[in-house]
Amino acid sequence: KLKHEVKDCRELIERLAAKAKLNPLSVEFSQHLDKHDKLSYLRDEFNIPKSRDVIPNDVVALKPNESSIYFCGNSLGLMPKRVKHLVNQELDVWAASGVNGHFTHPYNRPWLSIEDTVVEKTAEIVGAKPIEIAIMNTLTSNLHLLMASFYTPTKHRNKVLMEAKAFPSNQYAVESQIKFHGYDPATTLITVNSPPGEYTINLDDILNTIEREGSSISLILFSGVHYYSGQFFKLKKITAAAQKKGCVVGFDLCHAVGNVVLKLHKWNVDFAAWCSYKYLNSGPGGIAGIFIHEKHAHDFNRPRFAGWWGSDRRSRFQMDKPFNPIPGAGGFQVSNPSVLNTVSLLGSLDVFSKTSMVQLRSKSILLTGYLDYLLDKQLNGLGYKLITPRDPHQRGCQISLVYDEDKLDKVIKGLMKHGAVVDERSPDCIRIAPNPMYNSFSEVFRFVKALKSIMEELGFKFEAKK
Amino acid sequence: KLKHEVKDCRELIERLAAKAKLNPLSVEFSQHLDKHDKLSYLRDEFNIPKSRDVIPNDVVALKPNESSIYFCGNSLGLMPKRVKHLVNQELDVWAASGVNGHFTHPYNRPWLSIEDTVVEKTAEIVGAKPIEIAIMNTLTSNLHLLMASFYTPTKHRNKVLMEAKAFPSNQYAVESQIKFHGYDPATTLITVNSPPGEYTINLDDILNTIEREGSSISLILFSGVHYYSGQFFKLKKITAAAQKKGCVVGFDLCHAVGNVVLKLHKWNVDFAAWCSYKYLNSGPGGIAGIFIHEKHAHDFNRPRFAGWWGSDRRSRFQMDKPFNPIPGAGGFQVSNPSVLNTVSLLGSLDVFSKTSMVQLRSKSILLTGYLDYLLDKQLNGLGYKLITPRDPHQRGCQISLVYDEDKLDKVIKGLMKHGAVVDERSPDCIRIAPNPMYNSFSEVFRFVKALKSIMEELGFKFEAKK
Numbered sequence: 029k030l031k032h033e034v035k036d037c038r039e040l041i042e043r044l045a046a047k048a049k050l051n052p053l054s055v056e057f058s059q060h061l062d063k064h065d066k067l068s069y070l071r072d073e074f075n076i077p078k079s080r081d082v083i084p085n086d087v088v089a090l091k092p093n094e095s096s097i098y099f100c101g102n103s104l105g106l107m108p109k110r111v112k113h114l115v116n117q118e119l120d121v122w123a124a125s126g127v128n129g130h131f132t133h134p135y136n137r138p139w140l141s142i143e144d145t146v147v148e149k150t151a152e153i154v155g156a157k158p159i160e161i162a163i164m165n166t167l168t169s170n171l172h173l174l175m176a177s178f179y180t181p182t183k184h185r186n187k188v189l190m191e192a193k194a195f196p197s198n199q200y201a202v203e204s205q206i207k208f209h210g211y212d213p214a215t216t217l218i219t220v221n222s223p224p225g226e227y228t229i230n231l232d233d234i235l236n237t238i239e240r241e242g243s244s245i246s247l248i249l250f251s252g253v254h255y256y257s258g259q260f261f262k263l264k265k266i267t268a269a270a271q272k273k274g275c276v277v278g279f280d281l282c283h284a285v286g287n288v289v290l291k292l293h294k295w296n297v298d299f300a301a302w303c304s305y306k307y308l309n310s311g312p313g314g315i316a317g318i319f320i321h322e323k324h325a326h327d328f329n330r331p332r333f334a335g336w337w338g339s340d341r342r343s344r345f346q347m348d349k350p351f352n353p354i355p356g357a358g359g360f361q362v363s364n365p366s367v368l369n370t371v372s373l374l375g376s377l378d379v380f381s382k383t384s385m386v387q388l389r390s391k392s393i394l395l396t397g398y399l400d401y402l403l404d405k406q407l408n409g410l411g412y413k414l415i416t417p418r419d420p421h422q423r424g425c426q427i428s429l430v431y432d433e434d435k436l437d438k439v440i441k442g443l444m445k446h447g448a449v450v451d452e453r454s455p456d457c458i459r460i461a462p463n464p465m466y467n468s469f470s471e472v473f474r475f476v477k478a479l480k481s482i483m484e485e486l487g488f489k490f491e492a493k494k
Numbered sequence: 495k496l497k498h499e500v501k502d503c504r505e506l507i508e509r510l511a512a513k514a515k516l517n518p519l520s521v522e523f524s525q526h527l528d529k530h531d532k533l534s535y536l537r538d539e540f541n542i543p544k545s546r547d548v549i550p551n552d553v554v555a556l557k558p559n560e561s562s563i564y565f566c567g568n569s570l571g572l573m574p575k576r577v578k579h580l581v582n583q584e585l586d587v588w589a590a591s592g593v594n595g596h597f598t599h600p601y602n603r604p605w606l607s608i609e610d611t612v613v614e615k616t617a618e619i620v621g622a623k624p625i626e627i628a629i630m631n632t633l634t635s636n637l638h639l640l641m642a643s644f645y646t647p648t649k650h651r652n653k654v655l656m657e658a659k660a661f662p663s664n665q666y667a668v669e670s671q672i673k674f675h676g677y678d679p680a681t682t683l684i685t686v687n688s689p690p691g692e693y694t695i696n697l698d699d700i701l702n703t704i705e706r707e708g709s710s711i712s713l714i715l716f717s718g719v720h721y722y723s724g725q726f727f728k729l730k731k732i733t734a735a736a737q738k739k740g741c742v743v744g745f746d747l748c749h750a751v752g753n754v755v756l757k758l759h760k761w762n763v764d765f766a767a768w769c770s771y772k773y774l775n776s777g778p779g780g781i782a783g784i785f786i787h788e789k790h791a792h793d794f795n796r797p798r799f800a801g802w803w804g805s806d807r808r809s810r811f812q813m814d815k816p817f818n819p820i821p822g823a824g825g826f827q828v829s830n831p832s833v834l835n836t837v838s839l840l841g842s843l844d845v846f847s848k849t850s851m852v853q854l855r856s857k858s859i860l861l862t863g864y865l866d867y868l869l870d871k872q873l874n875g876l877g878y879k880l881i882t883p884r885d886p887h888q889r890g891c892q893i894s895l896v897y898d899e900d901k902l903d904k905v906i907k908g909l910m911k912h913g914a915v916v917d918e919r920s921p922d923c924i925r926i927a928p929n930p931m932y933n934s935f936s937e938v939f940r941f942v943k944a945l946k947s948i949m950e951e952l953g954f955k956f957e958a959k960k
């Protein structure tokens with residue numbers, strides 16, 4: 029039975045502990061889970077930072093030489109070891125043979141088609157066909173290129189629907205696109221909110237909004253996993269409801285790709301975009317990706333911002349030929365891509381190829397479920413509010429905790445001293461993202477223990493819940 | 495007297511040879527020029543490929559272990575040695591400290607502001623103020639972002655003026671922008687042609703077209719140095735004439751930046767864009783750059799495709815703030831930039847910082863002038879047509895030769911055997927670009943000698959012209 033078919037993580041954790049005849053709150057149980065983790069060998073593919081190296085200069089770690097607890101892959105994924113090797117190979121090719129690397133390449137990655145090395149592997153991860161994938165540019169610039177094609181407002185259908193509190197860059201991008209077409213974001217951008225005081229957006233509210241406003245909505249642009257709350261939206265259902273109303277549906281998947289199982293082709297999503305520096309571990313500012321559904325592959329009538337890299341390869345260097353778009357997502361490429369960034373991504377995708385998103389997700393549900401369980405049992409929810417859905421199907425690996433504003437700094441600094449890296453969203457939130465690729469159950473145990481001692485220093489008293 | 499004030503290179507070459515009491519066609523004279531080259535020490539900053547490494551697998555070099563004659567920096571610049579060091583430093587920071595590299599950086603390049611390391615140095619090279627420069631994305635995607643802001647067609651002013659036979663990607667980009675606004679490229683895109691049978695476009699024809707059509711032209715988008723003919727357009731005069739007519743003026747400078755002296759601020763150019771993998775030596779698919787004149791720095795009313803990286807740094811991570819554009823080019827950034835590509839560019843800019851564009855251009859005029867002189871005297875123009883302007887002020891370092899179609903392959907293969915790398919534009923053109931950064935006068939001598947022997951094998955007979 030796949031872990032991602034599990035409905036309740038707490039029940040699962042206790043069942044596993046009972047089977048192993050261990051106390052689910054004991055360190056031994058965390059070690060037991062590690063021992064039975066079929067993906068634990070993947071950790072060795074990554075450079076795991078030491079505690080001393082992940083903290084600012086003004087913080088002193090308690091055990092500086094110990095490995096850090098890196099739960100920040102939602103912001104920047106760790107470096108796969110093979111990346112260094114691949115990047116240096118490309119530097120060596122450039123050094124040794126200059127422009128000839130475009131044609132003759134000692135490692136069989138001629139730069140003229142360097143994107144071919146990463147398209148299929150990416151397609152696998154997002155549940156797409158290769159024709160639906162292009163690796164190019166950066167996330168926000170791709171969102172603009174995609175909206176140039178897929179946001180085609182008309183007098184009676186011009187609205188854009190997003191989740192409330194979408195990532196600022198996406199809000200800016202959408203607002204600027206709306207203005208570009210001469211509409212007013214105040215009335216043209218509509219959002220679905222979570223109920224007052226809550227952080228999770230109800231699926232029913234999304235579907236009802238689509239039902240109610242759909243005929244005036246041109247584009248629905250949601251994130252796959254919300255960057256702040258960690259909520260994993262029901263992409264299939266949103267897509268189906270939206271398309272029934274004649275809307276185009278696109279997703280920003282930068283917190284979803286490499287994190288949850290995606291079936292973009294099957295779900296009939298129109299387009300999607302993501303960055304690769306989070307769960308795809310391609311390094312700071314790495315090259316981004318786009319998905320365009322196969323059903324649009326031969327539609328050359330949509331507006332599109334064209335460039336030579338999207339034009340047929342055979343005639344690309346014949347300088348008198350008109351734009352002859354490559355069918356599919358490849359036709360949306362505009363420029364020759366960065367070779368360093370492409371192989372940096374490749375180094376990570378090669379690690380993904382050793383496993384599958386189903387396996388990763390299966391571990392992830394257990395790993396984050398274990399975190400959720402320990403937080404619940406050991407910290408009793410005191411001093412923070414856990415804002416991420418408890419249902420594993422409605423979240424990825426990330427759990428977000430909201431603190432009173434005056435506590436955040438102390439919590440973050442305290443965690444740093446214990447070598448734990450989480451992502452801080454001022455003024456009051458930490459995002460904790462145990463990554464099934466390189467994190468362990470023992471790290472989750474250490475993390476909760478550290479957080480507990482910090483909270484105790486802040487005056488909270490805990491008892492293990494029954 | 496600066497070499498770039500020279501009007502006639504042939505006269506200059508002969509004067510220098512006479513002064514040195516050397517035959518201008520002799521190998522000794524090339525050595526003499528190298529000995530007096532104040533920039534020759536820069537060659538050592540680069541990895542110079544060996545002959546054996548720059549040629550395809552099916553060609554055997556005559557002297558495989560000799561350094562190649564790399565005259566292809568117009569396509570891909572050679573790798574500065576310090577790039578490897580810088581890129582590996584960043585990989586090490588990523589490996590050691592993950593996300594913390596954004597804030598604390600052992601080499602003082604925190605990723606959160608990594609673009610700061612390259613903005614001023616780039617401004618220096620293009621004759622701009624730092625506020626006018628942003629380093630971001632790739633060339634064609636930047637052209638689209640810039641046109642979204644600066645191509646604002648109206649009913650009576652909607653045309654775009656380009657040089658005829660502009661680089662295909664730019665044609666595709668402009669055509670797609672025109673269509674995006676609902677106009678027809680066939681009538682909305684107008685071009686200035688060279689006279690029949692010629693390759694150089696007359697300045698008068700450009701200025702007359704602007705005079706005649708200016709009031710209906712929205713945007714003038716020319717290249718700085720034409721990728722094919724090597725013609726260096728009179729950017730200052732074009733800008734002035736265009737602005738008198740109320741047109742916006744932008745330039746694609748990818749063959750001009752690092753090649754010729756630019757004074758974008760002084761010339762009052764509205765905007766420009768370039769790639770960095772040619773004369774800026776930043777590696778395949780390196781990060782691109784944009785210029786937006788200071789006069790637009792505080793104009794927030796133009797349409798623009800926005801992203802968080804263009805929003806004020808202090809509030810960028812406060813997630814509930816509206817878009818608050820950074821004044822100047824920085825406000826056009828959309829995404830966090832690639833760290834690997836940024837430091838790869840930095841490695842090259844650090845070499846530029848050792849000299850200046852005036853010094854480089856001064857050597858370049860002599861180096862390309864010497865090539866022009868030797869071609870003229872030794873090959874007598876037989877078997878090819880030199881299509882680049884002879885006037886050094888109307889070209890950069892590149893000289894283009896057009897052959898009969900059936901000869902091109904033989905010439906290219908022959909040059910390869912001699913370890914000479916030039917850029918091939920099928921069906922009939924070679925582009926030869928001696929780079930003052932890393933090429934020498936002796937290499938020019940070797941090159942012309944090789945080309946002569948190849949042409950002799952093809953049946954041409956030469957005598958040195960008097």
Ligand SMILES: Cc1ncc(COP(=O)(O)O)c(C=O)c1O
Nearest residue numbers: 363364633634661663721748769
């Ligand atoms: C003149 C010119 N413009 C545009 C481009 C397109 O560059 P990119 O692929 O970086 O967008 C090139 C590429 O060589 C070029 O030479």
Ligand SMILES: Cc1ncc(COP(=O)(O)O)c(C=O)c1O
Nearest residue numbers: 167168195197255282303829830
């Ligand atoms: C949800 C989301 N969207 C968009 C972005 C912007 O990414 P980029 O700077 O790569 O365009 C981010 C960056 O973290 C993000 O988290």
